[in-house]
Amino acid sequence: ETGVTQTPRHLVMGMTNKKSLKCEQHLGHNAMYWYKQSAKKPLELMFVYNFKEQTENNSVPSRFSPECPNSSHLFLHLHTLQPEDSALYLCASSLTSGEGEQYFGPGTRLTVT
Amino acid sequence: AQSVTQLDSQVPVFEEAPVELRCNYSSSVSVYLFWYVQYPNQGLQLLLKYLSGSTLVKGINGFEAEFNKSQTSFHLRKPSVHISDTAEYFCAVSEAEDGNQFYFGTGTSLTVIP
Numbered sequence: 001e002t003g004v005t006q007t008p009r010h011l012v013m014g015m016t017n018k019k020s021l022k023c024e025q026h027l028g029h030n031a032m033y034w035y036k037q038s039a040k041k042p043l044e045l046m047f048v049y050n051f052k053e054q055t056e057n058n059s060v061p062s063r064f065s066p067e068c069p070n071s072s073h074l075f076l077h078l079h080t081l082q083p084e085d086s087a088l089y090l091c092a093s094s095l096t097s098g099e100g101e102q103y104f105g106p107g108t109r110l111t112v113t
Numbered sequence: 114a115q116s117v118t119q120l121d122s123q124v125p126v127f128e129e130a131p132v133e134l135r136c137n138y139s140s141s142v143s144v145y146l147f148w149y150v151q152y153p154n155q156g157l158q159l160l161l162k163y164l165s166g167s168t169l170v171k172g173i174n175g176f177e178a179e180f181n182k183s184q185t186s187f188h189l190r191k192p193s194v195h196i197s198d199t200a201e202y203f204c205a206v207s208e209a210e211d212g213n214q215f216y217f218g219t220g221t222s223l224t225v226i227p
Contacts, residue, residue: 004156033215042117043203043217056214090156101147103155104216 002026004105006091012111013081021076021108023091031097032074034066035089037107049074051098081112115206119218125227126194134189134221135198136204146187148178151201151220158183160202163187174198199225 013019015055025032034046048056049068063085065077074091088109092102116139126132138144145164149157161172168180178189185205204218 004155040122040219042219043215045215091156101159101162102157104149104158106154106156 004091004093006089006105006108009106010109010111012113013078014039014113015081015083017058017081018077018079020078021074021089021091021110023105023109025072025074025075025091025093025103025105027093027103029093029095029103030071031094032068032071033092033094033102034074034076035090035092037090043090046098047076078110081110083112086110096113114216115208115216117202117204117206117216117218119157119202119221121162121221122219123224125139125224125226128196129193130200131192132194132223134139134202134204134223136187136189136218137184138187138204138206138216140165140185140208145204146178147207148172148176148189149203149205150174150195151203153200157203160189189221194223194225198208198223207219217221 009020031050033048035101036044045058046060047066052068063080067075090107091105094102095101118137120135147162148160150160151157160176161170163170163180171177176191180187201220201222203220206216
C-alpha cells in the first residue's frame with residue numbers, strides 16, 4: 001500500500017448505529033487530519049493530530065470521536081449521527097502540522113439514514 | 114481566519130483551449146498557497162504549491178499558477194486542456210504562522226468539451 005488509504009470506501013448507517021472510519025498513511029508523516037466534504041461547501045477541517053496529539057478540534061459535535069493510536073493510523077468513531085452528517089470524509093497527512101502539503105486519501109462516502 | 118473564494122463554480126472549455134481558474138484569499142499575512150485536483154470518487158491530489166520564491170509556480174499535468182500578493186490571488190492556468198483534465202479543482206491557503214489550518218475554496222468544476 002502506498003500513500004493514504006481509507007476504509008471503508010462507502011458506509012451506510014442508521015442514526016442509532018456505531019461505526020468507525022479508518023485511515024492509514026504510509027508516508028512516514030507525523031500529522032494527520034480529518035475533513036468533511038459536503039456538496040457545494042468548502043472542505044471543513046474537523047480534527048488535526050500532530051505526533052499523536054490532538055492539536056485542533058474545530059467545534060465538531062461529540063458524536064464524532066477521533067482516535068490516533070500512532071502517527072500512521074487515525075480513526076473516526078461515529079455514533080448517533082444525523083442525516084446532515086452524510087458526506088465524504090477525507091483523511092490527510094503531512095510531514096508535520098504546519099509543514100508541507102497535505103496528502104489525501106480517497107475518502108469514505110458516508111450516508112446516514 | 115482566511116476565506117478562500119473561487120468565483121467560478123463551473124467552467125466549461127473546449128479541448129485544446131486555454132483555461133484559467135480563479136482563486137482569491139482574504140488576508141495579506143504570509144501564506145502558503147496550493148491547488149488540488151479531485152477526480153470522481155477519489156481524494157484530492159496536489160497540483161502545485163507556492164511556499165516562497167518565484168511567484169510563477171509550475172505543477173503537474175502542465176498546470177501553472179501565479180501568486181499575486183497585492184491582489185491576494187493565486188489563479189491556476191493551463192495553455193491547452195485535455196479531456197482528462199475534467200475534474201474538480203480546489204484552491205487552499207494556509208497561514209505561515211498557523212499551519213494547522215488549511216482553508217479551502219468551494220471548488221471549481223472544470224469540464225473539457227471534445
